[in-house]
Amino acid sequence: MLKQIEGSQAVADVVALCRPNVISAYPITPQTHIVEDLSVIVGQGKLDAEFVNVESEFSAASVVLGASAAGARTYTATSSQGLLLMAEVIYCISGMRLPIVLTCANRAISAPLSIWNDQQDSMAVRDAGWIQLFAEDNQEAADLHIQAYKIAEQTFLPVMVCMDGFILTHAFEPVDIPEQKQVDDFLPPFKPRHIVDPRWPRGIGLYADPRFYMETRYILHRAMEKSEKTIKEVSADFAKTFGRDSGGFIKTYKLKEADVAIVSMGSVVGTIKDLIDQLEEEGKKVGLLQICSYRPFPRQEIYNILKDKMNIVVLEKCISLGRGGILASDIRWSFPRAEKKDRNISSFIAGLGGRNITSDDLRYMVERVEKEPVELEFLGLKKELISDKDL
């Protein structure tokens, strides 16, 4: 049913339709509305689940870890510092192959404190063995959660659904919330592999000495790579069942004929598409490659689609301090070194700490890379706020 609702409410509604048994969370802006809404759904008896209000994100992650190990379908959500506080558990969850679903309402990282959106938080745990899916809008954010459970429970990998804080979580948009029966038909009940149960005593979380540890990492890495197939299948299956495309590995917009290819992910792709349309009217051919699955990273797909593009620009809301663009590094790595040395891959950092990314900013970016490649540039940087002393 099409509803005009807040992004957080949409996520809460679809998470409830996925029938998690245990929900545990700790409040942090901008994640709060999601768990508030879920607590109401549980409180009103519309979802038969245990809702555990814990004393920290660290415990929230630990509670869902324990519950998942006991065979429950679980859910948690967080942002920013909360995700960083969870980091230790985040690694454990994937190492223990627990199919937990987490929403990351993307927010900047302290210091300085900022409650506003960028994607530095989920980037901080990009190597943890979690599938990371980035939503473009609230419909996709909602749809990705339904897919996330299916992907997680087929691959025994945890899934983080990343949606831009405020821009999506607090935005009111029309979102189609499926019927319970549709979701039930799409998402079978959770069948855990190993659980703690006195009827079948087994150890979960044994330690591995140097004879065994490395293989666990290799297997996890291979599982992440192999999850590509599941992500695509589940996305295709979703399109068939629900009648709309959502998720998947990557998406493109007017890319085929484009002279300049923009690569990005998250909600900013909406602004990018608008600009592409405007530029098209002006006779410029610009296209978009949108990454939905950031981990596993769709290297092969990116190569196949961009291999003839000589002018690529990567726009991202995160940075590896001392290195540069993170997504840009990944994109540069997607091309064999020896091939087409004259291919330009420019890197722009934008929107950190909630700085607006305007159409004008993006237009400037395109015009800039049409002239020359850009190794690294902060888009919309206020140079007047920076003195020589600071540098």
Added chain:
Amino acid sequence: MNEKAEELNRVEKKDLFASGHRACGGCGQALAARLVHDAAGENTIACVATGCLEVFSSPYPDPSWRIPFLHSLFENPAAVASGVEVAYKALKKGPVNIIAQAGDGSTADIGFQCISGMFERGHNVLYVCYDNEAYMNTGVQRSSFTPYGAWTSTTPMGNKTRKKNLPLIAADHGIPYVATATVDDFKDLQRKVKTALSIEGPKYIHILVPCPLGWGHPGDLTVKICRLAKDTGLFPIFEIIDGKVTNVQKIPVKVPVEEYLKPQGRFRFLFKKGVPTEEVAEIQKIANQNIERFNL
């Protein structure tokens, strides 16, 4: 004796925590873990913190556990056990005994917040602290359960602070059952585990477990040192049921703290050529305060 009392006082030996693990000879924690799980029985899930117990009992591929064992991190067994408990509730499974357990470093320091949360939320979980009064697994560093005067590798001049009193802190969360115990009295320890598991809600049992390596005493003195800890008043044995201190174990003949301190290498420097220093008097004062406070 009626049937229930008989069952409570029976010493259980089921080897649910099997022999063949890698603990040191005379390890108080290994003994305590066996007693706790044999008392709890087969229908039990052990949620264990990183630490000595986890390391000596759970190397892949040969763990020592004949009951389900769940380990993830150093500081989170209370939160993980909370998760297991709510999962059982949500999946309408059970009843099952869930025992979160950790050493004193995890319990008193890094996992303190998780434990407080578990108590406050009222999960039906028994939390067992194996207190060997320092971070033994990493090489005898000080924890906030390290007693006054003790040498550790990070208090080379002796610890200057007193032990955090977690049994009382636990009780002040309003939980229904708190107890202290040591590994010299199998019957008492197992009775307390059985009693705790018969009560709905969060429970806390604090067990003193000597560590021959960290305390510097021969392995065959583990049981004797426990008795001395009790008989000096340094480790009072009691239960707190619904907030009331009860079943305090009286000391038949009070022993001076010197008797407890002398066999342990960690207190050796408190005696100069056999003569006790001022610190020993300070430790005697702590024992006397305990004796008075709990009417030992």
